[in-house]
Amino acid sequence: MSEYKILTGDCLELLPNKRSIGSVDLTFLDPPFNQNKDYSHHDDNLSPEEYWGMIKDVCQKIFAVTSVGGAVFFMQREKNTEEVLRCLRESGWTLQNLIIWKKKTSAVPVSSKFGKHYQIIAYATKGDKARVFNRLRISPPLPANYKKEER
Numbered sequence: 001m002s003e004y005k006i007l008t009g010d011c012l013e014l015l016p017n018k019r020s021i022g023s024v025d026l027t028f029l030d031p032p033f034n035q036n037k038d039y040s041h042h043d044d045n046l047s048p049e050e051y052w053g054m055i056k057d058v059c060q061k062i063f064a065v066t067s068v069g070g071a072v073f074f075m076q077r078e079k080n081t082e083e084v085l086r087c088l089r090e091s092g093w094t095l096q097n098l099i100i101w102k103k104k105t106s107a108v109p110v111s112s113k114f115g116k117h118y119q120i121i122a123y124a125t126k127g128d129k130a131r132v133f134n135r136l137r138i139s140p141p142l143p144a145n146y147k148k149e150e151r
């Protein structure tokens, strides 16, 4: 069994650690969404400039400690997709997929547009492709008009 350590604290302080460079293979990034939620150690009501500046800083710091071929999964609200892709791109990440996480909860009805039943998860790698990629363990049935299975 491999050893692991759980670190608690401010990622902006913990990540810039020279000993960690190249030691991280995968990050799941699920930051606060700047919706004025009540977090004990985080101001969730920043200006858009402060918020996206901080998020880009986090993306850069994760990139610095990630091994070549390592990956990040970055979850956000659908309306922030453009900013998410920009932050990843400008901090050196290579986008592989935009995953749509279909949620079964918190779909708020809206009269003027489609309801938001999902969140996005941007999957990106350090370098052109992932060093390790495990396919899904389930094979969803092919849509009727598909002739070949994806490889």
Ligand SMILES: C[S@@+](CC[C@H](N)C(=O)[O-])C[C@H]1O[C@@H](n2cnc3c(N)ncnc32)[C@H](O)[C@@H]1O
Binding pocket: 009, 010, 011, 012, 030, 031, 032, 033, 039, 040, 041, 042
């Ligand atoms: C959207 S929640 C993530 C929830 C988590 N995925 C879960 O399932 O419990 C965002 C989390 O980021 C934490 N957070 C905010 N700023 C942080 C920072 N600078 N360093 C580390 N964690 C931070 C918040 O305290 C909060 O727990």
